[in-house]
Amino acid sequence: xxxxxxxxxxxxxxxxxxxxxxxxxxxxxxxxxxxxxxxxxxxxxxxxxxxxxxxxxxxxxxxxxxxxxxxxxxxxxxxxxxxxxxxxxxxxxxxxxxxxxxxxxxxxxxxxxxxxxxxxxxxxxxxxxxxxxxxxxxxxxxxxxxxxxxxxxxxxxxxxxxxxxxxxxxxxxxxxxxxxxxxxxxxxxxxxxxxxxxxxxxxxxxxxxxxxxxxxxxxxxxxxxxxxxxxxxxxxxxxxxxxxxxxxxxxxxxxxxxxxxxxxxxxxxxxxxxxxxxxxxxxxxxxxxxxxxxxxxxxxxxxxxxxxxxxxxxxxxxxxxxxxxxxxxxxxxxxxxxxxxxxxxxxxxxxxxxxxxxxxxxxxxxxxxxxxxxxxxxxxxxxxxxxxxxxxxxxxxxxxxxxxxxxxxxxxxxxxxxxxxxxxxxxxxxxxxxxxxxxxxxxxxxxxxxxxxxxxxxxxxxxxxxxxxxxxxxxxxxxxxxxxxxxxxxxxxxxxxxxxxxxxxxxxxxxxxxxxxxxxxxxxxxxxxxxxxxxxxxxxxxxxxxxxxxxxxxxxxxxxxxxxxxxxxxxxxxxxxxxxxxxxxxxxxxxxxxxxxxxxxxxxxxxxxxxxxxxxxxxxxxxxxxxxxxxxxxx
Numbered sequence: 001x002x003x004x005x006x007x008x009x010x011x012x013x014x015x016x017x018x019x020x021x022x023x024x025x026x027x028x029x030x031x032x033x034x035x036x037x038x039x040x041x042x043x044x045x046x047x048x049x050x051x052x053x054x055x056x057x058x059x060x061x062x063x064x065x066x067x068x069x070x071x072x073x074x075x076x077x078x079x080x081x082x083x084x085x086x087x088x089x090x091x092x093x094x095x096x097x098x099x100x101x102x103x104x105x106x107x108x109x110x111x112x113x114x115x116x117x118x119x120x121x122x123x124x125x126x127x128x129x130x131x132x133x134x135x136x137x138x139x140x141x142x143x144x145x146x147x148x149x150x151x152x153x154x155x156x157x158x159x160x161x162x163x164x165x166x167x168x169x170x171x172x173x174x175x176x177x178x179x180x181x182x183x184x185x186x187x188x189x190x191x192x193x194x195x196x197x198x199x200x201x202x203x204x205x206x207x208x209x210x211x212x213x214x215x216x217x218x219x220x221x222x223x224x225x226x227x228x229x230x231x232x233x234x235x236x237x238x239x240x241x242x243x244x245x246x247x248x249x250x251x252x253x254x255x256x257x258x259x260x261x262x263x264x265x266x267x268x269x270x271x272x273x274x275x276x277x278x279x280x281x282x283x284x285x286x287x288x289x290x291x292x293x294x295x296x297x298x299x300x301x302x303x304x305x306x307x308x309x310x311x312x313x314x315x316x317x318x319x320x321x322x323x324x325x326x327x328x329x330x331x332x333x334x335x336x337x338x339x340x341x342x343x344x345x346x347x348x349x350x351x352x353x354x355x356x357x358x359x360x361x362x363x364x365x366x367x368x369x370x371x372x373x374x375x376x377x378x379x380x381x382x383x384x385x386x387x388x389x390x391x392x393x394x395x396x397x398x399x400x401x402x403x404x405x406x407x408x409x410x411x412x413x414x415x416x417x418x419x420x421x422x423x424x425x426x427x428x429x430x431x432x433x434x435x436x437x438x439x440x441x442x443x444x445x446x447x448x449x450x451x452x453x454x455x456x457x458x459x460x461x462x463x464x465x466x467x468x469x470x471x472x473x474x475x476x477x478x479x480x481x482x483x484x485x486x487x488x489x490x491x492x493x494x495x496x497x498x499x500x501x502x503x504x505x506x507x508x509x510x511x512x513x514x515x516x517x518x519x520x521x522x523x524x525x526x527x528x529x530x531x532x533x534x535x536x537x538x539x540x541x542x543x544x545x546x547x548x549x550x551x552x553x554x555x556x557x558x559x560x561x562x563x564x565x566x567x568x569x570x571x572x573x574x575x576x577x578x579x580x581x582x583x584x585x586x587x588x589x590x591x592x593x594x595x596x597x598x599x600x601x602x603x604x605x606x607x608x609x610x611x612x613x614x615x616x617x618x619x620x621x622x623x624x625x626x627x628x629x630x631x632x633x634x635x
Contacts, residue, residue, distance in 0.1 A: 081153040084134060084205050091128045095121055095160070102167060103183035115164045122161060126204060138202045150254045152208025157217045158189040159207045166192070175225060175238050190217060193245040208252045211263035218246055218267050222274065222516050229515035236278055237291045243271045244300065247307060261315055265322050268308040272328065273409055273519045275301035280412040280506060281515075283499040294499045298416070305332045316352075326354075327522065330361035334413045337369045338420075364406060371397040372417055394425050398453050401505055407522040408509040415506050419497035422452045426467060426492070433488045439472070443486035455503050457482055468493030 088094070096117040099110040129135045136148050154160075163186055166172055171192075172184040191209065194200075209217065221239055226232060250264050279297045282288050309332055312325050329350065336342050343366065347356070355362055400406065401414045429451065433440040445457040454460045461471065469492060471484040501507070509525035510518055517523065 080149070080151045081205075084129065084153060087128055087132045087134060088125055091124075093121065093124050093128055102163075103178070103185060105183070108168075111164065111168050115168050118161055118164055122204065129204070135205065136202075147254070150208075150252055151205060152210050152213075152249060152252060153205045154207065154209045155213045156209070157187075157213065157220065158191045159209070161207065162191055163189050173238050175235060190221065190242045191245050191249070193241045193248060203252060209246075209249050211250070211253065211256065211260040211267075214246050214249055214267055215263045218243070218270055222270065222519050226516050226519070227514075232278065232515065233282060233287050233289045233292075236282060236289055239274070240278075240297075240300070243274060247271065247304065250307075256314075258318070258320055261311065261318070261320060265308065265311050265315065265324075268304055268311055269324055269328060270519060272301060272304045272308060272331070275304060276331075276409065276412045276416075277515070277519055279499060280415055280501055283501045302335065305335060308332075326359035327361045329355060330359065330365035331410065331413050333362065334365040334368055334410070335416065337372050337417060343369060360405070361407075361410065364400065364410065368397060368400055368414055371400060372421060394421065394428075394451065397421055398505060404509075404525040404527050406509070407524050408506070408513075408518055409522050411506040411509055415502055416499065418453075418500060418502065422454075422463060423467070423494070423497065425451050426464065426469075430469070430486070430488050430492060433486070435488070440488055441472075441474075441485040443488065444484065445471075445482050448486065453502070453505060454500070459500065466493075466495055 096114060099107045099114055101107050102111055102114075126135070130137045133148065135150065136142060166189070167184050172189065174182075176184060176188045176190065178185050221242055225235055225239065246267055250267070253260065256264065275297055279294065279301065282292050282297075283294065305328070308328055312322055312329070315322050329346075333342065333346055339345070350356075397414075397417075401411050406414075426448075429443060429448065433442055445461050448464070449457050449460040452460050452463065454463065464471070464486060469490040470487045472487050473480070473484045510523060511526050513523050
């Protein structure tokens with residue numbers, strides 16, 4: 001029997017350890033993961049594949065189906081397709097004619113008759129191809145190395161028989177219908193995902209799309225359907241299903257030429273970007289579709305990445321160079337940051353030292369993984385004394401992500417871990433400010449958000465309450481939700497974390513680029529354009545303005561706090577103790593370092609500067625606590 005249905009060992013979806021690319025390949029046994037690559041007559045493998053002249057462009061309202069099974073023929077699989085169609089002609093097995101208006105409900109009877117005729121054509125065709133030794137007989141077991149090569153030869157976005165079946169069963173999605181009549185449009189139909197089931201017949205070559213058709217289909221989904229990016233919340237479920245079907249069709253190709261492998265790598269890279277971008281944009285409560293699932297999005301992202309890693313390995317084994325390999329290996333590394341010993345494992349798996357020495361993307365991913373692990377994991381004995389200086393390590397992760405040299409796609413991958421990082425921060429802050437007798441009044445929403453880096457204080461407040469903690473209002477303003485402090489004596493709960501979209505750290509990197517552009521390639525933040533405008537003064541489709549949730553007093557205090565800590569400020573105040581160059585970032589220093597590097601006059605000047613700027617009490621208490629060891633040392 002052939003091995004097309006074999007599955008790899010599954011793993012945690014969040015770790016990207018499972019894949020739809022589960023076929024067993026011929027040549028080196030069941031565990032071999034290398035495709036056989038055929039020579040393309042000396043043609044440069046990096047050249048783009050032209051669309052056959054007889055194939056109508058996808059997305060038009062004209063019918064692009066054909067009644068001649070030998071019409072569609074591409075360079076990469078022309079020999080295989082010609083053998084299939086010649087055999088059918090030899091046995092006088094020709095496809096039936098389509099009804100004149102297949103999408104019109106008035107043609108219901110004609111379509112039902114056409115479906116039955118098509119079933120007969122398929123049965124006769126299958127018997128002919130098996131007798132000629134062009135496809136395997138599923139009822140006759142066979143060793144894997146003896147299995148017949150199989151390729152998809154369908155050049156439409158959807159095979160003919162599926163079009164017939166779905167039209168007669170009224171299973172046509174809105175994106176596949178005419179906008180005025182709501183009739184199915186044959187040329188807009190895209191093959192849907194067909195899950196494996198018991199008793200399901202093996203596909204024919206004309207049921208599986210060629211790699212060139214798969215690439216054109218994906219470009220149609222991204223460039224045409226998402227041309228208006230407001231369609232993403234509406235069409236996401238449709239695109240999620242159709243991109244899975246694209247990945248599944250690749251499984252049936254038992255061998256690939258260099259051009260076909262390029263198509264596969266391109267599709268998997270684009271699908272991975274689609275999933276991580278959708279996860280970022282659709283995680284806001286005001287735009288999340290009813291059928292959107294963060295868990296399923298992450299699961300399919302992991303599977304697409306794992307299939308892509310196998311495709312890179314297959315390409316390397318045949319001497320092909322993939323332009324974006326280091327970039328996507330960096331994404332895979334960051335995506336799998338929570339796996340034990342992930343850095344050691346990838347160094348062993350990635351035998352090419354070029355990946356580590358010459359790739360800025362991988363170096364960035366390694367830095368992010370190390371920053372994440374140093375703040376969320378316990379790697380050995382730790383002291384029990386709470387300390388706020390660890391916030392510098394927490395902020396390292398955010399600072400790396402918001403660097404303009406980090407791409408928008410990399411930031412979307414990094415955003416996946418924001419929730420667990422914020423939870424760890426909250427746990428540390430609660431522990432640092434816990435007082436046995438007098439409740440600490442230091443952690444206000446404004447202060448907390450300087451660490452958690454939400455877009456608004458409202459999100460920080462909700463995050464705390466989701467973890468079972470509460471806020472205590474100030475006596476002089478009991479109704480002001482922004483003038484309250486965290487009750488650090490509350491117990492902390494650990495609910496399931498939800499993905500949260502970040503506009504201030506991640507989305508700003510996108511700038512004015514279209515959705516299809518950021519799905520097709522990596523884009524970087526333009527620092528000069530960020531401050532000038534946000535999409536020429538227009539509101540982004542998925543991200544609503546939240547400025548009203550920031551209170552003026554807290555915003556003023558926050559600005560002063562950022563300047564003094566030098567944590568996130570873009571400019572330095574002209575008269576601050578830090579202009580002396582003695583302390584670079586007080587927030588990154590522990591008690592011992594602070595004691596050694598502080599001088600009495602510098603400490604005094606910092607306190608004077610705090611008083612001069614009339615900071616709120618909770619900021620004073622923080623810096624008094626930080627500076628007290630230095631005063632005690634010099635007294």
